[in-house]
Amino acid sequence: MLGYLLRRIFAAVPVMGVVALFVFLLLRLTPGDPAAILAGDNATPERLERIRASLGLNEPLIVQFITWVNKLLHGDLGTSLISNLPVMKMIGQRVEPSISIALSTIILAVIVAVPLGVIAAWKHGTWIDRFVMGLSVLGFSVPVFVVGYLLIEVFAIDLRWVPVQGFRSISNGFGPFFERMILPTCALSFIYIALIARMTRAAMLDVLGEDYVRTARAKGINEVAVMMRHALRNAAVPVITVIGTGFALLISGVVVTESVFNIPGIGRLTVDAVLARDYPVIQAMILLTSLIYVVVNLLIDVAYTLLDPRIRY
Amino acid sequence: MDSGLALRAPRNDERSCMTNPVLDINNLVVSIGKKPKGANIIDGISIQVHERETLCLVGESGSGKSVTSLTTMGLLPKGTLVPTAGSVKLVGEELLTATDRRLRQLRATQMAMIFQEPMTALNPVVPVGRQIDEVLRAHTDLDAKARKKRILDMMEQVRLPQVERIFASYPHRLSGGQRQRIMIAMALVLEPKLLIADEPTTALDVTTQKQILTLIRDLQRDHGTAVLFITHDMGVVAEIADRVAVMRQGRLVETGPLETVLRNPTMEYTRNLLSAVPSLVPRAARPETKEPVVLEANDLSKVYKERAFFGKGREVVAADKVTLTLRKGRTLGIVGESGSGKSTVARCIVRLIDPTSGGVRLSGREISDISRRLLQPHRQKIQIVFQDPYRSLNPRVTVGESIAEGPINYGVSHADAMKRARELLELVGLPADAVSRYPHQFSGGQRQRIAIARALALDPDVLVADEAVSALDVSVQAQVLELLDEIQKRLGIAILFITHDLRVAAQICDEVVVMQHGRVVEQGPAAEVLTHPKEAYTRALLEAAPGRGWDFANFRPVSEGVAATA
Numbered sequence: 001m002l003g004y005l006l007r008r009i010f011a012a013v014p015v016m017g018v019v020a021l022f023v024f025l026l027l028r029l030t031p032g033d034p035a036a037i038l039a040g041d042n043a044t045p046e047r048l049e050r051i052r053a054s055l056g057l058n059e060p061l062i063v064q065f066i067t068w069v070n071k072l073l074h075g076d077l078g079t080s081l082i083s084n085l086p087v088m089k090m091i092g093q094r095v096e097p098s099i100s101i102a103l104s105t106i107i108l109a110v111i112v113a114v115p116l117g118v119i120a121a122w123k124h125g126t127w128i129d130r131f132v133m134g135l136s137v138l139g140f141s142v143p144v145f146v147v148g149y150l151l152i153e154v155f156a157i158d159l160r161w162v163p164v165q166g167f168r169s170i171s172n173g174f175g176p177f178f179e180r181m182i183l184p185t186c187a188l189s190f191i192y193i194a195l196i197a198r199m200t201r202a203a204m205l206d207v208l209g210e211d212y213v214r215t216a217r218a219k220g221i222n223e224v225a226v227m228m229r230h231a232l233r234n235a236a237v238p239v240i241t242v243i244g245t246g247f248a249l250l251i252s253g254v255v256v257t258e259s260v261f262n263i264p265g266i267g268r269l270t271v272d273a274v275l276a277r278d279y280p281v282i283q284a285m286i287l288l289t290s291l292i293y294v295v296v297n298l299l300i301d302v303a304y305t306l307l308d309p310r311i312r313y
Numbered sequence: 314m315d316s317g318l319a320l321r322a323p324r325n326d327e328r329s330c331m332t333n334p335v336l337d338i339n340n341l342v343v344s345i346g347k348k349p350k351g352a353n354i355i356d357g358i359s360i361q362v363h364e365r366e367t368l369c370l371v372g373e374s375g376s377g378k379s380v381t382s383l384t385t386m387g388l389l390p391k392g393t394l395v396p397t398a399g400s401v402k403l404v405g406e407e408l409l410t411a412t413d414r415r416l417r418q419l420r421a422t423q424m425a426m427i428f429q430e431p432m433t434a435l436n437p438v439v440p441v442g443r444q445i446d447e448v449l450r451a452h453t454d455l456d457a458k459a460r461k462k463r464i465l466d467m468m469e470q471v472r473l474p475q476v477e478r479i480f481a482s483y484p485h486r487l488s489g490g491q492r493q494r495i496m497i498a499m500a501l502v503l504e505p506k507l508l509i510a511d512e513p514t515t516a517l518d519v520t521t522q523k524q525i526l527t528l529i530r531d532l533q534r535d536h537g538t539a540v541l542f543i544t545h546d547m548g549v550v551a552e553i554a555d556r557v558a559v560m561r562q563g564r565l566v567e568t569g570p571l572e573t574v575l576r577n578p579t580m581e582y583t584r585n586l587l588s589a590v591p592s593l594v595p596r597a598a599r600p601e602t603k604e605p606v607v608l609e610a611n612d613l614s615k616v617y618k619e620r621a622f623f624g625k626g627r628e629v630v631a632a633d634k635v636t637l638t639l640r641k642g643r644t645l646g647i648v649g650e651s652g653s654g655k656s657t658v659a660r661c662i663v664r665l666i667d668p669t670s671g672g673v674r675l676s677g678r679e680i681s682d683i684s685r686r687l688l689q690p691h692r693q694k695i696q697i698v699f700q701d702p703y704r705s706l707n708p709r710v711t712v713g714e715s716i717a718e719g720p721i722n723y724g725v726s727h728a729d730a731m732k733r734a735r736e737l738l739e740l741v742g743l744p745a746d747a748v749s750r751y752p753h754q755f756s757g758g759q760r761q762r763i764a765i766a767r768a769l770a771l772d773p774d775v776l777v778a779d780e781a782v783s784a785l786d787v788s789v790q791a792q793v794l795e796l797l798d799e800i801q802k803r804l805g806i807a808i809l810f811i812t813h814d815l816r817v818a819a820q821i822c823d824e825v826v827v828m829q830h831g832r833v834v835e836q837g838p839a840a841e842v843l844t845h846p847k848e849a850y851t852r853a854l855l856e857a858a859p860g861r862g863w864d865f866a867n868f869r870p871v872s873e874g875v876a877a878t879a
Contacts, residue, residue, distance in 0.1 A: 125392075210433060211428060211430055211433040211434045212433065212434055212435055212436040212437070214388060214428070214434075215428065215434045215435065215436070215496070215499075216436065216447075217388055217420075218386055218388060218420055218421070218425070218426045219420060219421050219447060219448045219451065219499065220416075220417040220418060220419070220420030220421045220422065220448070220451055220452060221417070221447055221448075221451040222417065222451070225447070225451075229436075229439070229447075230436050230439070233436075233438050233439075234436065234437065234438055307438065308437070308438055309437070309438060309483040309485070310437055310438075310483070310485045
């Protein structure tokens, strides 16, 4: 197992290398002078020269790349062109809200969706099944901002149970952190509940036709044990895949939710950087997103080996 | 230990008739769907199984054997198949009206079941010991230690080696035979009164089959279990049955003690079923011929290499220096158990896979190392028929197009190819107008005829039949074998016949090659190898063939036949 983990981490290195090369070339291969792109439209010649020097643009390409990677490995992602803050620090501030929301959303979604999917499959073809599937279609179709504003209207403005928007770090106490997490989590989890419930139901239906489920029933054990111990564990692999990729998407791509609830997360940072052509930040975000996907995929594969003893590497 | 070969003396039937039956199925009707007018899958059958008795329920596919057993267990798919009349009583208790809860209590404690496919009947993600443990946890109050002791004891009773290790193993670590032993241990751990075995040895090799049959019988003797044994294989019936019930299309055709049914079947259907069982005694040898050799394999080997990221890869030798020759108009059989490499050899010869080393000469031309492009003109000289006719024909292409595709690829005009397809369909005993129909409109036997017609469309010198009759019922199997024989006589084609079934091999082959672990163990004329085997492995294979002592087609034991001719 440990050997497998090390091998997988080792195998991720070339992937990250290719991504790094791409990110590096992104700026260099864009038509025109990278320094001019970086400096923006109203740059003075002195400023251009300073940027050239700081990026080492006068050096050969390969030397530039090595220098850049070296800095990268030391945690130096450059400086934002807009705020003049180190990119590393900017991202650092945004990571907590994003990860918090992604985690809470995926946890809520799994807690609600997996039982729904199991019950739908168990009661396949009955009104319960059709009801769950109907909910799922609804979850897919209603945009997240509609759900978000509805929730704010009802629970924050009318009932005044929770704050309207914003984010508090967990280091300032769990209470304020938690009450601000509730609405965005609910809004976001809608579509994930729909997705995971559907996936669970489909995987369960596949497995329920298997011989070993019949064997389990022939043993005279109760239906709950048949469903949980025999069916669900075998149906888990595709479900875990959806949960994993869903989680990766959540960290980097919840701009709308962040905007609706005014949460300073990674999604908005990315959008702002793209709009302002803040290249160092964009580069860092591409690297970070790739890293998240690589790590999540690694975790999914590890989960496979834990769930299914037949999968060996 | 009982060799399991000789026919058993009938047990004292008088006594078992006096006791109450363990299982009493009376006038059972099972229909499709909930509507009152659904077709009847089971149409009024009555069966009794007594303590210490094995009742074999025989019949061809679709006769309703499995539905009968699933009805008893209460495991019919809900809503699709519904018992609509009659009764099923287990030790006097009605099962059809029992609640789900009561049925759950009865399962494993009073009635238990083992299934056909040991490969899929166990949960792949739970260690087998825990799967047995589940039965004890659901039905007893024993503590963990007592449960484990009981399980290990049961695992020893089903003669599993190293029980502690196997207890903690996952199913994929065990062989098919070991998994079936686990299933049996699971079924019998609470000593149920009734054991239902649904084709429990059909998916196993003959040598394993023999062990499992002996095991079931020994355990039955020790525990006094009533066994309802479902099978399509008359050989197995002869090995294990006390009484036989023959089913056809949901009805009971005939029932009686084993000897009576095998010797004096009263119904036409039973007679036909028995007559269709191929004899283990090889057919009379055909005279040697001086016809030209059409197919030769020389030191043919296939090695699979597993590449590893780190360290050394694993090597699996699937075929090891196999040499064989086949003359025009003759049939060569390759026999062996699963994993013996027989199909690998066939596939190498047809070049569906590339051999690692060695040569294949087809009509004098070496084809093992030429490129796929150069191989093209030679492909038509060798054609293959696969095991499963349900999957080997494209379901969305008409039968005619399937047959004509080959000739069209070799430049024959569409009209001519279709004309030829009609002729071929008639040759294999199907109407010529079948060309415009689709595979699903035909039965398994008819589809296999179509597959043969497709293979013949290119006028091959060699026809390779890879387990071509294994998926068919015996009566259909007999017809297809007859067809192959007839085609060979008419066209002078050479046949390479791959099978695990020694009975089939005995009836169609001139020469046989016996394979084990990728190697040829023994080869020679079928009459010689299958009656006077020189190698221990061949002998073991023959001895394991179920019903070896019985000449089904002549309704007598083999020994009496020998006595009659002597």
